[in-house]
Amino acid sequence: MFKATEIVAAAAANAEAECIEQLKKTDAIPLLMNFLLNQENVLCRDPTTVAAKLRKMVIGGAGKTVVISDFDYTLSRFENEQGERLSTTHGVFDDNVMRLKPELGQKFIDLKAKYYPIEFSPKLTMEEKIPHMETWWGTSHGLIINEKFSKSTIEEFVRQSRIVFRDGAEDFIQSLDAHNIPLVIFSAGIGNIIEYFLQQKLGAIPRNTHFISNMILFDEEDKACAFSEPLIHTFCKNSSVIQKETSFFHEIAGRVNVILLGDSMGDIHMDVGVERDGPTLKVGYYNGSLEDTEAMEHYEQVYDIVLVRDPTFTVAQKIVDVINSTH
The missing domain is CATH 3.40.50.1000 (HAD superfamily/HAD-like)
Incomplete structure (x- = not known):
């Protein structure tokens, strides 16, 4: 049987060891x-x-x-190292579609030109920005769906992207x-x-x-x-x-x-x-x-x-x- 003093001493020793271990960490x-x-x-x-x-x-x-x-x-x-803006995931479509279908590509670019300044505007509250972001994302996604891009085409877009x-x-x-x-x-x-x-x-x-x-x-x-x-x-x-x-x-x-x-x-x-x-x-x-x-x-x-x-x-x-x- 452990005496009470031994139990207390053992507990104190364990606490000290744990404290030392944490200090090491x-x-x-x-x-x-x-x-x-x-x-x-x-x-x-x-x-x-x-x-x-x-x-x-x-x-x-x-x-x-x-x-x-x-x-x-x-x-x-x-x-990049030259200070040129690189692409986002949505930007993959901006870059690649412009090469293949300039008219559609321009729509993606126009959306970004309109809504990107709103996203980072210091003059608008988050609540004021949200409807604009929903319109931007929704319109962009609609263009992708309407075009019915294939999975393999999108994979190739990523391969050619500036991400x-x-x-x-x-x-x-x-x-x-x-x-x-x-x-x-x-x-x-x-x-x-x-x-x-x-x-x-x-x-x-x-x-x-x-x-x-x-x-x-x-x-x-x-x-x-x-x-x-x-x-x-x-x-x-x-x-x-x-x-x-x-x-x-x-x-x-x-x-x-x-x-x-x-x-x-x-x-x-x-x-x-x-x-x-x-x-x-x-x-x-x-x-x-x-x-x-x-x-x-x-x-x-x-x-x-x-x-x-x-x-x-x-x-x-x-x-x-x-x-x-x-x-």
Whole structure:
């Protein structure tokens, strides 16, 4: 029989050992924060809060982590080395259709010219923008369906597209898969385009990767015949468009710590609807003008870490590496 004093001593020893183990896990946090705060292109409004979130994530480890990421201009690059704007998933049709059917291609381009400024207008509220986004997405999707593009044609469009991964994004996706960290790609773009792109670049879609996006539905002849419902646009990327029976909910059960990656104001609520009690570390890519200090300040207010004109996945990779290295 243990004496009461021995039981207390054993409990204290276990608590101390656990405390030491947790301290070991969080030793890397000061180094990571020092790295972040010394990068010229990194903005961090509240380093103390960021460090606290990272500490919880490191203690939880890979088994408690899930990554929720936008695709267009987040996993993919905004521009190339020459400063030329690259394509989004919807832009794949803009680029390719213009070559094959200029009249139809011009319709896609005209839609973007009209609605893109509205999407990023600082003078309009989100509520004011939503009807315009619904019209833009709905009209664009209607053009795709009316043309009855085949699956093979769309796959070739992707092969010829100007979508480019951010430097290190492929390694990032594969490292998540290697450590069994789910990656949820939450996109207001076209999910099939993302799937085809990953298949072409990685050889296959990693087993840990899940999609919440607008999906083209095909008929028995593999012709585009409809889009999935509900419509997902920039400003409804939250639980309202997530089907609760979606398989990935089982995959992320118990994943209480979220790394959220986005590039717009519409991305900051992508974690809403994921039941958990851990922190969300929001990392935002700012692709706008360096002279627009007001816009950058807005990003700082809603994202924990802002990456200014950063074409790489270096910061996200370092964060995941620290989480993985402690287990």
